[in-house]
Amino acid sequence: MHPSLTIRRENGDMVKDMPRVKLALVIDDSRVVRKVARRILEDLDFEVAEAGDGAEGLAWCRTEMPDAVLLDWNMPVMDGLEFLQRLRQEPGGDAPRVVFCSVENDLDRVRSALDAGADEYIMKPFDGDIVASKLTLAGVL
Amino acid sequence: MTPQDRELIARLSAERAGLRVDPDKTYLLENRLAPVARREGFASVHDLVAAIRDRDDDRLAWRAVEAMSPTETAFFREPRTFECVVSEVLPDLAMRRPGGTIRLWSAACGGGQEVYSLAMALSESSPPGVTVEVFASDLCERRLEKAQAGVYSQFEVQRGLSARRLVTHFESLDDGFVLSPRVRQMVRWRRVNLMEDLSRLGQFDLVLCRGVLGHLLEDARARVLSGLERTLAPGGRLVLGAGESAPGLSPVADRPGFHGRASAARAAA
Numbered sequence: 001m002h003p004s005l006t007i008r009r010e011n012g013d014m015v016k017d018m019p020r021v022k023l024a025l026v027i028d029d030s031r032v033v034r035k036v037a038r039r040i041l042e043d044l045d046f047e048v049a050e051a052g053d054g055a056e057g058l059a060w061c062r063t064e065m066p067d068a069v070l071l072d073w074n075m076p077v078m079d080g081l082e083f084l085q086r087l088r089q090e091p092g093g094d095a096p097r098v099v100f101c102s103v104e105n106d107l108d109r110v111r112s113a114l115d116a117g118a119d120e121y122i123m124k125p126f127d128g129d130i131v132a133s134k135l136t137l138a139g140v141l
Numbered sequence: 142m143t144p145q146d147r148e149l150i151a152r153l154s155a156e157r158a159g160l161r162v163d164p165d166k167t168y169l170l171e172n173r174l175a176p177v178a179r180r181e182g183f184a185s186v187h188d189l190v191a192a193i194r195d196r197d198d199d200r201l202a203w204r205a206v207e208a209m210s211p212t213e214t215a216f217f218r219e220p221r222t223f224e225c226v227v228s229e230v231l232p233d234l235a236m237r238r239p240g241g242t243i244r245l246w247s248a249a250c251g252g253g254q255e256v257y258s259l260a261m262a263l264s265e266s267s268p269p270g271v272t273v274e275v276f277a278s279d280l281c282e283r284r285l286e287k288a289q290a291g292v293y294s295q296f297e298v299q300r301g302l303s304a305r306r307l308v309t310h311f312e313s314l315d316d317g318f319v320l321s322p323r324v325r326q327m328v329r330w331r332r333v334n335l336m337e338d339l340s341r342l343g344q345f346d347l348v349l350c351r352g353v354l355g356h357l358l359e360d361a362r363a364r365v366l367s368g369l370e371r372t373l374a375p376g377g378r379l380v381l382g383a384g385e386s387a388p389g390l391s392p393v394a395d396r397p398g399f400h401g402r403a404s405a406a407r408a409a410a
């Protein structure tokens with residue numbers, strides 16, 4: 001189910017209940033992973049933005065809050081956990097559903113990500129089914 | 142595999158488990174039977190089938206039939222169904238039967254994901270004042286063993302299972318994850334072929350049979366359904382998968398997958 005809003009067309013018509021395309025932000029320092037994630041998310045009808053680390057991701061969120069964030073853990077400059085903690089303190093920063101997406105599969109690490117405010121957690125490697133399942137569980141699909 | 146090999150496997154699957162296997166799907170047959178051939182020490186699928194035919198080897202025939210049965214499963218498949226069970230159906234039964242016992246049965250449990258989804262949800266919020274007994278069965282010995290062990294790969298625990306439930310109910314084990322003994326011990330296991338007489342199993346308040354009926358031949362489906370119907374306690378419900386139906390039973394309003402005897406379904410509505 002898409003959130004809806006009223007928009008004005010170029011010809012001046014008001015269009016009601018146009019489903020808004022949801023925005024997903026992929027934060028990962030690997031271009032390959034971002035590309036794979038982008039393809040999966042686009043197949044799920046998301047518009048996709050990419051960032052190479054947490055700081056870049058945060059800058060993105062300050063311009064436009066995404067509906068979903070796919071978040072790597074270990075990255076240069078600012079890692080995933082720090083990004084998450086900062087995001088949740090931003091105005092409107094509790095809205096995005098954040099899904100960690102990391103090679104870390106230690107359950108204590110998963111637990112600390114959830115306790116820090118992540119909505120879901122994906123252990124790499126992932127495929128389209130897993131991403132869809134996790135976004136559904138996070139309530140954004 | 143020769144055409145005769147494929148015909149034999151299709152016939153065995155139909156006779157023993159009611160399964161609809163298309164003998165023309167060479168690739169599918171080869172694919173499913175190759176691991177059996179390897180495990181049993183045969184050089185090829187053809188050799189495996191030859192042994193089934195020439196030695197009249199009953200055990201091998203079963204391994205082949207089991208391999209031909211569908212495997213698709215996930216934790217909390219059709220999540221609404223599980224919500225209904227735990228937040229509506231069980232509390233309702235508990236209220237009407239204080240001090241009593243409620244019996245649940247996952248009748249084609251596969252690798253255990255379905256019944257453990259129930260067990261996890263129950264361990265999080267069990268209905269007060271009643272004993273809930275959880276049974277699970279499957280045709281396939283290997284899948285039952287896997288289910289009983291409660292060990293799942295990283296891939297399997299990420300299909301339908303929330304990360305919160307993963308950290309709550311599982312521990313890491315080698316490359317995978319093992320379900321806590323507390324949840325595992327809630328379930329009692331048994332090998333059951335749904336084509337056989339089911340009356341010895343007793344009666345159940347809830348029978349889950351999902352992802353099977355669609356793979357059965359028409360006669361087999363009718364037979365399995367009437368067998369399952371007879372295991373339903375008064376007011377009991379049969380829970381089917383999405384898109385599956387039971388001609389003799391009526392769907393229960395607002396409870397996806399739930400079917401009951403017509404009168405009972407109406408009374409509850």
Ligand SMILES: C[S@@+](CC[C@H](N)C(=O)[O-])C[C@H]1O[C@@H](n2cnc3c(N)ncnc32)[C@H](O)[C@@H]1O
Nearest residue numbers: 158210211212213214249251280334335351352
């Ligand atoms: C697709 S799986 C479904 C698992 C689970 N119920 C679910 O919905 O996630 C189907 C299962 O039915 C079992 N099965 C097939 N024919 C059967 C029969 N005649 N009696 C008992 N189980 C059977 C298979 O072994 C397999 O594990």
